[in-house]
């Protein structure tokens with residue numbers, strides 16, 4: 682069985698409702714709305730959502746922009762079937778396919794959405810072998826992201842855009858000293874460090890509740906530990922196969938500059954996540970605060 686197939690099967694219902702209806706889903710929709718209002722025309726013709734999952738943000742955007750064409754695509758046929766029933770709109774087109782196959786399409790779109798899906802490209806194409814117990818290779822993963830975005834960029838009309846939402850790597854890569862503020866988080870973090878197969882994260886413990894960690898690794902830990910803390914093992918079993926952070930804003934800027942796009946970005950942390958993190962962690966040294974969680978990007982094609 683391919684790892685991606687194994688991963689699709691792990692995603693149970695709770696995973697999808699969490700993803701779309703939870704705080705992150707609302708935060709994401711608001712951030713996209715802001716980017717579109719400020720940097721995109723108020724009308725366009727064709728919208729493509731790649732790795733659509735069960736999110737209907739694209740359908741809302743399509744209505745707002747008055748687009749005559751809407752294409753939803755995912756490489757998971759079960760997801761597409763479920764969405765086709767739910768959206769129930771004969772004007773929508775449905776495609777089962779991998780992001781790496783769209784380079785051959787002749788279609789052109791005004792807006793392409795990649796919402797919380799690029800980290801799966803990084804995670805599954807970034808492994809040297811098809812085994813989720815093997816660590817993700819960062820260089821290989823980033824190369825897969827570049828290759829995928831290169832293909833997507835070809836499909837965007839001049840003046841059109843790509844929207845990406847995902848989790849962010851902190852702009853700085855520095856050693857941090859972190860204090861864990863309660864027993865629950867100490868237990869969750871210890872389990873995370875013991876069991877996370879996607880990257881072996883090295884920390885140096887100074888006391889039972891204090892350690893040093895690289896700031897990029899801390900960003901990864903922040904996205905993962907709370908599934909264990911909440912006892913949400915279905916979600917942990919999915920997420921532990923992934924890394925949600927693969928690029929800094931500077932790296933996105935660089936990449937989209939090469940591709941001929943102007944990048945607009947929003948960086949922030951949903952309120953609930955921020956509260957939880959501040960209850961659980963204190964940054965003792967290295968940065969003045971816990972790094973921000975989310976990036977929302979709009980890249981507009983200028984050449």
Ligand SMILES: C[S@@+](CC[C@H](N)C(=O)[O-])C[C@H]1O[C@@H](n2cnc3c(N)ncnc32)[C@H](O)[C@@H]1O
Nearest residue numbers: 732733734736755756757779780796797798801
């Ligand atoms: C984390 S979910 C995000 C779903 C949705 N876009 C959202 O924001 O809620 C990632 C989705 O991307 C799809 N996906 C992952 N890798 C893909 C690939 N290489 N090609 C097409 N779809 C992919 C998965 O099947 C899944 O539905």
